[in-house]
Amino acid sequence: MPLAALTILLPLASFAILAVFWPIRHTGRPAAWLSTLTAVASFVIALLVLRDVAPMGAPPELWTMPWLVHGGRVIAEVGFRVDAVSASMLVVVTCVAACVQVYSLGYMSHEPKPALGRYYAWHSLFIVAMAGLVLAPNLLQLVAGWELVGLCSYLLIGFYWAKPSAGKAAVKAVWVTRFADIGLMCGLVLLYVETGGFAWEGFSWANPGASELVAALLFLGVMGKSAQVPLHVWLPDAMEGPTPVSALLHAATMVAAGVFLVVRCWPLFEGAETLLVAMSWIGAITALVAAITASVQTDIKKVLAYSTCSQLGYMVAGLGSGEMLGGYFHLTTHAFFKALLFLGAGSVIHAVHSNEMGEMGGLRKKIPLTAALFAIGTFALAGFPGLSGFFSKDLLLEEVAHGGQWGPLAILLFVAGLTPFYMMRVYCLVFLGEPSEKSNHAHESPLVMLAPMALLAIPAAVLGFGAGSFGELLGHEYHFAVTPVGAAATVAGLLGLGLGYAKFGMGQLASLELPGLAAFVRSGPIDNAWRLCWERGLLPVARNVGWFDRYVVDGLVNFSGWITLEAGDRIRRLQTGSAHDYLYAAALGAVLIAVAGVVGGVLA
């Protein structure tokens, strides 16, 4: 069994202990420490795994055992596949997970003990599921992990289950993502039917057209999980979960699972030309729509959620170029700086007890360390030259340009300007300007929350310089060079930052009311469309089926009973009990028989 297996088994042990032995779970902090220690251990192991992993192209380290066996053959195996893709993703996942769990020791410290234990049990389960997904040797295990991280998402969004909005958000997340998973499941089954297994490489297609169909079906699942328009509607609602959860699941790792699936199954996607073009457009439109929506939000977490959505669109568009390095590298850098931003937002919320940016302002002086760390995240996301986001965006845009997809490229360049604009807006509204009433009582977060943020800030800042070795690991040559596309993106980015500062540097929230548009965007048109599908679509259909079943199908069953009883009632009347009636009947019968005999005789 490879060393990487421990990144699943340790959290699994933690989860099993916390799930089964409820007295331990109910101790609160010890339970939290147990989970956190296993998460940190997983991170250390993941680093060791990455150190030793061979670059892409070398045979992967495989360890499997038969899992689904029937009809005399092994249908599917479970196990671990360690190669450049899985090892690098594993480090990202366990790093963010470990940081978030440590951070939660501070952020969640006011929760009741059993609730805290429950929180950490699910966090452990999340690492199990996510690492199982990442290390999957075949698509079936990947999908199993995929569904289980979805389960963790449901449980963690609904962590404050007594709050009605949290319950709605949790259920909505599953409804939407599983709706998309109809495609994923069809793709999985079709893959098996066509190739006799669940591998994504190492076989030849009997039916070449099927390859693209499989990829397209899988991509439907990706659209749900990675929140592509119009299936993104669950992600902003998912912010009902505790903020560290948003950082881990709904920014850095789980929502990126969709992008990861494309990277992992790259041999399936690589040649699917039409699909790739569609991916570029879907990704670019997502990036644009979400960025516009982010620009008009007043809730700090909602801005970051739409931003995540927008950046996921970036990644998908990047993959649509036909090269996977840029999208995947952007996934990596995004995981760090977006987790940092969310943890920073959590620290702010912790300080002012509100999500509304209108109630913040002037926090730079009150919580300077948070402000500094948040700034690193902001500038990394903005693509400020030298920071990680700059390099990954540059690489990604370069690939899109190279793929010749000019439409998506233009949109992405515009978004490259819009992103710094709305992030600057957040930074200004929260940290600059005059302190609000709530800001005056703010206190800096404890070390246990700041330290993980600082740790995440390191890769968020400098990971870009590792782009070369990242490319090497994945078997792609990459050297940074100044190109027209990169220059355009940088200019757009700086312009966005400047505009944002010019507009919001003084902390005026109300000044962005582009009349009409902002109100329209904020009303959530896509959300409303989906709500109509439920209220005017599925629910009435279901009700009609229910009515039909009760009053027509079952009505006929009852009718058969009714007619039996009615017939019985009528025929019963013949049984009058009067001897006269019976004699008349007998006489009539005799006559009838005689007539029948005569007629019969004549006819014969």
Added chain:
Amino acid sequence: MNGLPWLSIIVFAPMIAALIMLVIPAQSRGTVRILAVLSTVVSFAGSVHVALSYNTAIGGVQLRETMPLLPSLGISWNLGVDGWGVSLLLLTSLIIFAGVFATWTLEDRDKDFYILLLVLVAGVFGVFVSLDLFLFFLFYEIAVLPMYLLIAIWGSSKGVKEGGPLAFIWKRFDIGGREYAAMKLTLMLLLGSAFILAGMFAMVESSGIGSFDMEELQRVGVPRDVQMWVFPALWLGFGTLAGVFPFHTWSPDGHASAPTAVSMLHAGVLMKLGAFGVMRVGMVLCPEATEVWAPVVGAVAVINIVYGALGAASQTDLKYIAAYSSVSHMGVVMLGAATLSVDGWNGAVYQMFAHGLMTGLIFALVGIVYGRAHNREIFQMGGFAKAMPGVAVFFTLAGLSSLGMPAFAGFIAEFLVFLGAWSSGHVVWAVAGIVGAWITAVYVLRAARAIFWGEGPPERYSHLSDAKGVEWVALVLLGGSLILFGSWPRFLLDYIDVGTAQHLLSIGGGQ
């Protein structure tokens, strides 16, 4: 093979306990329960023993017990298990064991209740081990008939609003009442039995073997023209019990009216008798007709899946949701059967097992919730997780298995069925099944949220409490099994697979 006739012991243990109960006074509640537990423990241990002694490397029918009963009519006490039988014996003994604990707190005529319950389960065990068609039918009827009394005496009523094009029916029937539900269920199932009986006699007569030996019947074969009408008769006859559309309407009213343990057994095991009958008797003994009729069976199964799921989504009554959910999930079993493939048949039997556990757990939980809240309308509940966290957890577990979450038994079953459907060329069936699983997610999560999530329960629910004492036995046993058989399918699939291998041989179209 050792000396003890384990299969007979499994069948007779509940029967004997029921007989002893007849002669002990009704006041001795403790003794009644101890007897019930003891007999189910014996059956449970027997089933485990059978599973362990069954050799999957050899396969076929094992642990035979034969004794002539009525040689002149060709009827004999002919028992034995194949891979399917082993799996379903395990399921039945798990469910009845849990069911005895789930009704522990019953006070009204509890002795009579346990007697009927045990007689019923003896019938179920009998069906799964019978190799003689007459015995098969006899046990089938023993399993079906006690249901009438169990629902009519211990059930609950809830009126259904008059309406629809046939509203005049309400004048004659108390629709939604427990007597009505019991009567409808019994009459519909008995009509099905009439079809089965006719088909059975036709098969035995036309083959000319002069006995009811199923293996002999399979060897000799039923003439093709007879098969052609016998198979649909058996499909509708057994299918009524399996909830095949449009003969499923006994199920929502029946399950809604039935008391906890009865719903558990009925949805958990009895509906499987129907599906088992269709496959084991209908398909295996009428292979040629099966190939002709399979598209019809599959198409109806798809209706079951989607129609049942939509029906569940339309309901706001907890028991009706669970009942329609069963109609939908039994559609998955029938869909798997209709594919006539290894994947599909294994999936079908796996689904019988997985759905049995899941629905048994659901009805146990529904019983607990209803027993405390005295309400079944989910939108009049809310925040129950505060008072009953354990119930909320297990409800979620059952729901997850129901919507096909990996690591739960339901996933393995549904996935195999979808694989079988698609690879046998029925893409539409597979996609419809997958869509059905999504609708399941919609109504399951909606119900879970309405009942358990949200702000604290309304004032009148201040007395709610979590599961207590022995009730946990049922929950932990069933919930744990869902995860066990979902994480490591080979525990069960190895048995089911040899059963499928044996039975699918008879059908030429199989892989």
